[in-house]
Amino acid sequence: EPEVTQTPSHQVTQMGQEVILRCVPISNHLYFYWYRQILGQKVEFLVSFYNNEISEKSEIFDDQFSVERPDGSNFTLKIRSTKLEDSAMYFCASSELSQGGGSGYTFGSGTRLTVV
Amino acid sequence: GENVEQHPSTLSVQEGDSAVIKCTYSDSASNYFPWYKQELGKGPQLIIDIRSNVGEKKDQRIAVTLNKTAKHFSLHITETQPEDSAVYFCAASTTDGDDKIIFGKGTRLHILP
Numbered sequence: 001e002p003e004v005t006q007t008p009s010h011q012v013t014q015m016g017q018e019v020i021l022r023c024v025p026i027s028n029h030l031y032f033y034w035y036r037q038i039l040g041q042k043v044e045f046l047v048s049f050y051n052n053e054i055s056e057k058s059e060i061f062d063d064q065f066s067v068e069r070p071d072g073s074n075f076t077l078k079i080r081s082t083k084l085e086d087s088a089m090y091f092c093a094s095s096e097l098s099q100g101g102g103s104g105y106t107f108g109s110g111t112r113l114t115v116v
Numbered sequence: 117g118e119n120v121e122q123h124p125s126t127l128s129v130q131e132g133d134s135a136v137i138k139c140t141y142s143d144s145a146s147n148y149f150p151w152y153k154q155e156l157g158k159g160p161q162l163i164i165d166i167r168s169n170v171g172e173k174k175d176q177r178i179a180v181t182l183n184k185t186a187k188h189f190s191l192h193i194t195e196t197q198p199e200d201s202a203v204y205f206c207a208a209s210t211t212d213g214d215d216k217i218i219f220g221k222g223t224r225l226h227i228l229p
Contacts, residue, residue, distance in 0.1 A: 004159075033216070043152075043160060043205060043219040056216055091159050104150055105217065107159030 002026040006092050006108035013082055013115055021077045021111045023092030032075045033093040033105065034067065036060070043091065049075065082115045089113075118143040120208050122220030129196055130228050137191045137223045139206035146208040149182060149189045150217060154203045163204075164191070193225075201227045 005024040013019050025032050034046040047057040049067055064080045075094075079086055089112050093105040119142040129135045141149075147168035152160035166173045166180045166189065173180050177196075182189040193200055203224050209217040 006159075035219075042221040045216045045218065048216050058216075093159075104162040104165055107152075107161065109157070109159045 002106070004092055004094055004106050004108035006090075006111050008111060009109065010112045011114070013113070015084060015115055016081050019079050019082055019113060021079075021090050021092075021113070023075045023077070023108055024073050025075055025092065025094030026096075026106055027073070029094035029096050029106070031055075031095045031097070032067075032069070033095075034077045035091045035093060035107075036088040037091065037110075038088045046077075046090075079113075082113075084115050087113055087115045118146055118208055118210075118218040120206060120218050120220040122206050122223060124223060125221065126224045126226070128226040128228055131196055131198060133196055135191075135193045135196055135200070135225055137204055137206065137225075139189050139191075139208075139220050141187050141189070141208040141218075143208070143210065144187065145210045148209040148217075149180070150207050150209070151178075151180060151191050152205045152207065152219075154205065154222070156202075160205055196227050198227050198229070201225060 007022045032049040035043050036046055037043045045058050047061045047067055048055045066078045068076050089110045091110045092108045095105045122139045150165035151163050153163045154160045164175050164178050164180050166182050168184050171182055177194045179192045203222045205222045206220040207217040
């Protein structure tokens with residue numbers, strides 16, 4: 001069964017450093033998302049991406065965050081200057097259609113980001 | 117924006133019994149309601165979903181019901197098994213071009229031997 005692949009599985013970084021979280025969505029999917037989950041809390045929407053541009057972003061997704069699809073396969077989330085409160089599990093997801101088509105999301109296994 | 121409330125936060129049931137998880141949503145425009153199961157160290161996995169033109173949907177031991185008037189939807193797991201132990205998230209979404217889904221806070225389900 002096709003999978004969404006995320007790397008690395010765990011990233012430890014110093015406060016103020018930049019991190020890039022990487023995702024390889026399912027190959028025929030067109031819609032891409034980043035969500036985050038602070039330990040023990042709900043899964044929160046960060047950003048959606050379609051047709052090489054951001055289609056929606058949440059209040060969490062401020063100027064320190066950016067997303068990119070640098071080639072035909074990778075989808076990255078960059079955090080420019082990490083803060084302690086950025087420590088969370090970050091999930092990438094992709095879907096073949098928008099929710100208008102109702103295909104549901106496929107999530108990756110996540111990257112656990114720890115900011116020290 | 118949409119707000120999804122989920123109860124209970126923790127649920128323990130004897131193996132073989134049924135488990136019910138309930139959610140409410142606030143945005144009457146929401147019309148797609150997926151349920152996700154998250155096992156330890158893994159990403160959420162879609163287990164079943166329901167659209168607003170349907171009141172109930174069943175897939176083997178799992179069923180979802182939707183009451184659009186009351187803005188309630190529920191997950192029912194019958195004949196629970198140890199492998200059902202996980203965190204379950206309900207979610208809601210609209211299909212009007214805003215394609216993000218909003219999650220509830222999750223229910224940690226423990227199946228007791």
